[in-house]
Amino acid sequence: MNNSIDNGQGSIVIVDDNPNNLQVLSGILQQAGFKARPALSGEIALRAIAASAPDLVLLDIRMPGMDGYETCRHLKADAATRDIPVIFISALTETADKLAAFRAGGVDYVSKPFQAEEVLARVRTHLQLRHMQRQLESQVAERTNELRVTCDALRESQGQYRRILEQTIQAIAFTIEKRDPYTAGHQARVAELAVAIAQKLGLPPDQIDGIRLGGMIHDLGKISVPAEILSRPGRLTGIELMLVKSHSEVGADILRQVEFPWPVMDMILQHHERLDGSGYPKGLRGDAILLEARIIAVADVVEAMASHRPYRAALGIDKALDEIRAGAGRLYDPDVCRVCLRLFETEGYLLSPLLSS
Numbered sequence: 001m002n003n004s005i006d007n008g009q010g011s012i013v014i015v016d017d018n019p020n021n022l023q024v025l026s027g028i029l030q031q032a033g034f035k036a037r038p039a040l041s042g043e044i045a046l047r048a049i050a051a052s053a054p055d056l057v058l059l060d061i062r063m064p065g066m067d068g069y070e071t072c073r074h075l076k077a078d079a080a081t082r083d084i085p086v087i088f089i090s091a092l093t094e095t096a097d098k099l100a101a102f103r104a105g106g107v108d109y110v111s112k113p114f115q116a117e118e119v120l121a122r123v124r125t126h127l128q129l130r131h132m133q134r135q136l137e138s139q140v141a142e143r144t145n146e147l148r149v150t151c152d153a154l155r156e157s158q159g160q161y162r163r164i165l166e167q168t169i170q171a172i173a174f175t176i177e178k179r180d181p182y183t184a185g186h187q188a189r190v191a192e193l194a195v196a197i198a199q200k201l202g203l204p205p206d207q208i209d210g211i212r213l214g215g216m217i218h219d220l221g222k223i224s225v226p227a228e229i230l231s232r233p234g235r236l237t238g239i240e241l242m243l244v245k246s247h248s249e250v251g252a253d254i255l256r257q258v259e260f261p262w263p264v265m266d267m268i269l270q271h272h273e274r275l276d277g278s279g280y281p282k283g284l285r286g287d288a289i290l291l292e293a294r295i296i297a298v299a300d301v302v303e304a305m306a307s308h309r310p311y312r313a314a315l316g317i318d319k320a321l322d323e324i325r326a327g328a329g330r331l332y333d334p335d336v337c338r339v340c341l342r343l344f345e346t347e348g349y350l351l352s353p354l355l356s357s
Ligand SMILES: [Fe+2]
Pocket: 218, 219, 247, 271, 272, 300
């Protein structure tokens, strides 16, 4: 009926215990082009409606057995028939009767005796309203579905970009470590420990993702330091030390143009800064150092001291933790140190054994 309301079509169930009234109303509606389905009681009407839902119901109030109010309440209680508009048509004229009809779920009320034109006008209005409501509902459902499809596609492609980004970072990390076997695995273990610390600090998962990636390439700038300096046993000369110390700025420079969703460049630039300003390259102090960089700094010191280096044997985890304890609050972020010490001392944290030889 949806597209043919204007020329008067639509299926209407008429409920009245008076056969004469039924006949008159049916005649009016059929003449106007509607399909009229008469029912002599509320019970008969409910069965007829359950068998085939009409577009509208014209409902008498006073009937033996189930009255109009109750019939309407039944229709409104059932999800399958809830949306069918019900117009009450009754000889009751008190305001209270009309209010009761609306409370029962009716959309309109026509008083008997009625004018044929009035009944038709109200029927057409409510069919039209119902039609528009259905159109709106299907448009909303359609748009919602489109939106869901778009969101799914976006989420999928975002996940794909994240994976590619992580794989690229991993490839960069391998590149650096290929040249420098002594720090092989260093970045991965620093990333792992930094993530464990960040989790203990309760940082949000997205920020932790950034810390993992930053940790994995924090020594990227060592690519510019000659391999023989990095892997040569013994003390470095002043110039050699300067070259090694330039690695945080070089690493940041390499990534300056990359628009990471995290402050990866500053994590790399600041991972040798110390709270008291004694670090490099800028001598930043306290909160001027990014939290991510303060976390990577502690993980870096612990891992570096616990592991073997070209210029010395591994000092071991106890010496590393001593350094953190001694520097907490002066060189290193006190909260980060507290969490890091707790990880090793009471929670049995171990640096990755496979890689830490
Ligand atoms: Fe470093």
